[in-house]
Amino acid sequence: MIEFVRNVRLWFAPERIGEEGATPDYRFSLANERTFLAWLRTSLALIGGGFAVDQFLPDLRWAWRVGLALGLLAAGVLCALRAVNHWVRCERAMRRGEDLPVSRFPALLSIGVALVAVAMVVVVLVGWEG
């Protein structure tokens, strides 16, 4: 948790990341930036999915529709936060010459998305309409 707070402080203080270690090869930094953008696109896709559930399943019962949509939106927010945090951690690890950070977030996200997808299939097939 303390580590996370320190990372959050780094988001808004760009000059502090430059104080540590040596500047890595710019190609590695650009690759890290593209990974960040890929996570941000994942986040945007989840948010779009939330909108889609809300708009294209209008016959569904209110609780199910809103629950699924909010689940996808929350996953999108988490994904965006994690994108920045992971980018900062990778950038710092590269500057210090350490190993890149590992994370269980991709596994958790895939399990979450799978659960939402199964719930959606069940809800649409059973047809719990409002």
Added chain:
Amino acid sequence: MTAQDRGPEDSDHSPRDPGLQPERTRLAWRRTTLAATVVAVLAGKSALRGGPGVTTFVVCALCCGLWLGFLGVAHRRIRTLSGAVPPAVFTPRHASAAALCTIALAVCATALVL
């Protein structure tokens, strides 16, 4: 002008990256902007479903503003990436600005869903 006439000296002033890394990063920004556009359009569609009203107008304006914010961040970065090689570093402030626009879009979406 044949292909042989086009030497490296008259194609560009800056040395080209053999892996086209800045170009790939630029296209990644374009893709991300496109994804943000899709989300903004869905937000507009969702807001307009309930008919005109003050809330609709406010949420629509907010989503358009956030989309423009994201576009601004992406545009600045794309311009930096099309300049000199190696390009200037990507700062945490830029990264958090892009992520905050995304999160704010999700908050707007929550307001529209509820």
